[in-house]
Amino acid sequence: MANQELRQDESLSALMERGNVFAAQCPSREVLKHVTSRWGVLVLVALLGGTHRFSDLRRKIGGVSERMLAQTLQWLEQDGFVLRTSYPVVPPHVEYSLTPLGQEVGLRVEALADWIQEKLPNILAAQQADA
Amino acid sequence: MANQELRQDESLSALMERGNVFAAQCPSREVLKHVTSRWGVLVLVALLGGTHRFSDLRRKIGGVSERMLAQTLQWLEQDGFVLRTSYPVVPPHVEYSLTPLGQEVGLRVEALADWIQEKLPNILAAQQADA
DNA sequence: TAACTTTTAGTAAGTACTTACAGAAAGGTA
């Protein structure tokens, strides 16, 4: 059983460099948490549509508080997914956009969100079925 | 501004049937929460690899408690993504697998998780860069 | 009879996520 974990085409070092979401201590877990967080998903999808200012995002994403939006943006910025551009004017003017890395995750996240939106009727029907 | 929300090719009723994750009260938000929950992602990816018993999942998914695994499986079962098959024996024998709907979400979630695993080195490098 | 098996419920306790609200910054407007 134990050595089944090593596949033929992957060396041990290759596995270590890759990240393993099933391992509790793997740093990929944190990244996954940020990306799939309640507001992270929506921020990524929104920014896929282009650069947004803070308040644009706040308006677009129904239900976010300023506090949570700010925190989520910081997470995504630290992971290298979001680029924050601040103009030194008063009142503040800050723009958020996706980095190339951010666009890649964004596309995956959007694919998931879109699927759920499209299949919502089927899902709701399934929920009724076994209720 | 207000009427820009209606696109030419989509009637109002079509929009309502589709679900909109940006709307705070849309039921798709709940589904999204279950699918992207801390353990939901991992359960879906694990089950994509085939039917698993409860304790198999617990072993495979590093860090889950029995309590959370059970709750997550119930969420996904109610949304129609997971099929629970219970054999009336003692001690209990229960098998979990994906429904056709579950396989569809599973693939999207797996695409996201795989991307993060593969790009982890790049992400960690990006984190270092602005730290 | 005591102990072990597997899956899940229930409880209390702890941690993390979220919200609501007040405040700061510095220039333009009334």
Place this chain on the structure above:
DNA sequence: TACCTTTCTGTAAGTACTTACTAAAAGTTA
């Protein structure tokens, strides 16, 4: 001077998520 603007940051308070632990069911094995 009083107030408005935008983007945040603290603070306190509330809610939700997680864990650890106890317990049940009913046969099989020691």
